[in-house]
Amino acid sequence: MSAVIEIKDYTWRYLYSPNPALENINLTVHQGEFIGIIGPNGSGKTTLAYSLNGLIPGQYHGIKQGGIKVLGKDVESYPTGALQKSVGVVFSDPEAQFTTMTVEDELVFGMENLGMSIPEIRERLEWVVELTDLSPLMLKPPYEISGGQKQRVALAAVLAMRPPIMVLDEPTSMLDPISRRRIFEVLAKLKREQRNTIIVIEHSLENLVPLADRMVLLHNSHLLLEGETRQFFEQMDLLLEKGLFPPGIMQFFHYLKQQGRYDGYLPVTVAEAAEKLTSLLEPAQEGKQ
């Protein structure tokens, strides 16, 4: 797999801020990977998202060291409006990213900016509306729909531009569990069918972990831990120490491991956990019989 994002010794400090928002970050993301980025508030997650999309340094003043390459080119070498064809960003507050008066206008706005033709726009619109289940909302103003619907519209608006790389900055932070699950269902569908490179910054790990190929932990502006999802959560003590709470099933099996009652890998889904638990309980049950 080829690298689509290469972050090398990257440091960013906002102007008038005493400390860097990101310091000495090194990370390579490969094509088709699903990366989960976690970390407490203020750890630099949003700054990283903005840096990948060119909003930093384009829209913010600050001091930069190192560099970020997207699809082999330095972020700053892209002409205005060109990088956004490659990297789509979904922000945490969906309402703040609506720029038009109807859901339909919102979905086509990005495609119009890319210079697509009407038949192309129509075709992609049909695809994205079906994918995100938005057809009943097309004529509604985006700021009058529910929080979950708003976030699906925001996601669909970026998806419609079909960027090869998508960055989602806490896309479910304002959502209830059902809406949260629906967003992750869309992401799972994308991962399955489109093979986009997806980077999700998220606090809620229950939905993220089963999808993520790799996880990254940012803490105090530093990249503290990075690795394949299962291996990443093997560092459970470190994660707990840093105030991050992995999914309950993982913590449960980690506890069993500490007690010496389990020595396999940590399950990432409920189904996997149920299977592991059954196999753990089976010998005991046989012993009783």
Added chain:
Amino acid sequence: MHKTLLGYVPDQSPIYAIHPFVKVYFLLIVSLFPLFITAPEWNFFIMLFTLALMWYSRVDVKILRIYAPMAISMGFIILLSYTVLGGVHPEYRLLTKPLGIPIYWERIRDATVVYFRILPMIATMVFFLSTSRERDVIVAMRSVKIPFVITYVFAMALRSAGMVLEDFGIVRQAEQARGFDPAGKSLAYKIRKYIMYMVPLFALSLRRTEEFTNALIARGYAFTGKASKVKRADYVLTHYTFRALDGVLVGIITITFIAILVLRYGFGYFGLDDSWFIIWAQSAL
């Protein structure tokens, strides 16, 4: 029901057959009619005609009730401005002089003319707002090839107005939740305390602006640079077709406007001299 700028219109309304450009054209041109018509009865007729259009478009005409107090108080203010505050005019016909204030027939007549000019303009605006949404205005502008950047700035202005109102509601609720209750307090107190709303609202507006800019850039939009030179397809316009009926309606509005101008300035119609309402009022007073 479809939401409009001022309320809701049923799905079956015939207004949906009309191209947005015709609605905007109606607003802009028919609003001008009263400026060229002095006779109050003709302006009253325009108002009734507009209200009939509202009824035909299945707009809930009950919404007009909320404008009744405004129309009455506006009429009262106009009358007071022209009569009590109208000054001394020895050349005018004096009707009465209560408390030493001269009331002239000509000033009452002028107040009536102005009032009946404003009423159809308001009715036309209410009709437009009751049957249109923000998108209609944008579509109308784009269908006459107004540059995208102008229509978009207009759309953003509409959007930001809604956002500011929304933020204002949030700030007000937050203040109330912490026990701030200006009910029953003096106006001076309310104005003084208004700063409590304005400061967070201003800060929120700045933040919104930053987020809005980021959103625009994230969608590949730029006012300068190559992205702005990309030839844009206008997908929204594909939903609207300018039909023969729309052409006929634009023609009727245009011809009516020209006819009013010709009749007014060519033949002297719609003036005060042959206004039966003014003649009747003059004889009655």
